Amino acid sequence: MTVAVVGAGLAGLACAVELERSGIDTAVYEASDGVGGRVRSDRVDGFIIDRGFQVALLAYPELHRGFDLAALDFQPFDPGALVWRDGRGAVVADPFRQPRTVVSTATAPIGSLFDKARIAQLRHRLRSVHPSRLLTSEDRSTRDALAAAGFSDTIIDRFFTPLVGGIQLDPELSDSRRMFDVIFRMLADGDSAVPATGMQAIPEQLAARLPEGSIMLDSPVERVRRDSIAVHAGSTIAADAVVVATEGPVAARLLDLDPVESKSVGSVAFRADMPPIDERLVVLDGTGRGPVLNVAVMSNVASTYAPAGSHEIVAAAPGHTGPDLVDDVRRQLRDWWGPAVDRWEVLATHRISHGQPRQRPPFDPKRRVSLDTGVFVCGDHRDTASIQGALFSGRRCAKSVIAALDAQD
Secondary structure, three states: OEEEEEOOEHHHHHHHHHHHHOOOEEEEEOOOOOOEOOOOEEEEOOEEEEOOOOOEEOOOHHHHHHOOHHHHOEEEOOOOEEEEEOOEEEEEOOOOOOHHHHHHHHHOOOOOHHHHHHHHHHHHHHHOOOHHHHOOOOOOEHHHHHHHOOOOHHHHHHHHHHHHHHHOOOOOOOOEHHHHHHHHHHHHHOOEEEEOOOOOHHHHHHHOOOOOOOEEOOOOEEEEEOOEEEEOOOOEEEOOEEEEOOOHHHHHHHHOOOOOOEEEEEEEEEEEOOOOOOOOOEEEEOOOOOOOOEEEEHHHHOHHHOOOOOEEEEEEEEOOOOOOHHHHHHHHHHHHHHHHHHHOEEEEEEEEEEEEEOOOOOOOOOOOOEOOOOOEEOOOOOOOOOHHHHHHHHHHHHHHHHHHHHHHO
16 A cells, blocks of 8 residues: 655654554655744754744643653743733733742733733633633634633733734734633643754654655655556656645645635844844734734743854744745834844845634634545645644554544555
8 A cells, every 4th residue: 555645844754754663664755955834943053044924832731642842852942921011021821830920920011900800710711621622612803702701802912912823923903712711721731842953853853763765855745646646747646545734725736626815924144243132032023013923032941043152043923924924023022122133144044925724703613634535635634734733644644544544455
């Protein structure tokens, strides 16, 4: 039995690893020059630069199920965030995990004391049920759900929008509250972190579990059938089953599925001699003006991200991929940290048209992976728009393929 997997992102690799574990020969065809899909890292002049501002939430179950976490050497952010407003930062953290932040959180200019009490109530509610049940709750937009829970516009705009809107690339908070509930639960349960060698270490660990020669890079697939694929050079490759594990828009094109709506993001990585902050915290835009929602001094979090004597600062602007990205980012950060920002050197600029699939309410968190055409499909557009969703989707798809092949015997 041989299975062809189209795409070497997290979903495709997770699927291939599960198939190989079951004794099924698997060949993975990837259009780009490396594994990881949207989870890629580059090395530039001694810096590690992830493509887009990405972090792993260590409470994700799939990370604990299928990875050697010690080998990934995750470097954690401190719990909480630094909300930047009126020329200064205010630490906002989970006082249950960081008791020393109680005073700073209570006095932070992000909303009333009632708002902050409601965060504690929200935390308790989300942690009191199994995470899977959060994906079956009554659905509405994230903003509507927060307003219905009694949160003021002030805390929604100054805290939830840059925090969760940044993670989910959703500045309007128009996506499903189910996804918000899961993400907020993961933030309460564990750290946000990056591997010491960059986010691409996550897919590379999966790829290392596959037989040598089973991943074909620079091999874009142009056509998919239930028993074959056509690669760019015109060659047709037979298979007992085919899995399409590309990002949503490509999968929709290859399989004639309903269009997958994209959320875009722009990010700029800078080199600086001195960091603008010393904390291992993500910095949130508390002004509501943007376009940057969050900033991180990656070299504070992981010293491996920058050579000695230099610092790496990454700013993420969900929805902004235009030609003025760098100028707009620099202008905003100059307002925060002064003329020193003009001396920062641009290391990399990423304009990612498909950062995540949009998941509007009502959101179905588990779409079918076995299609009527006999082809299988997986990816974060079939589950949740997250690392967890991509990994779980790949494993779920592999089980469906295995069951189908067993039924043929």
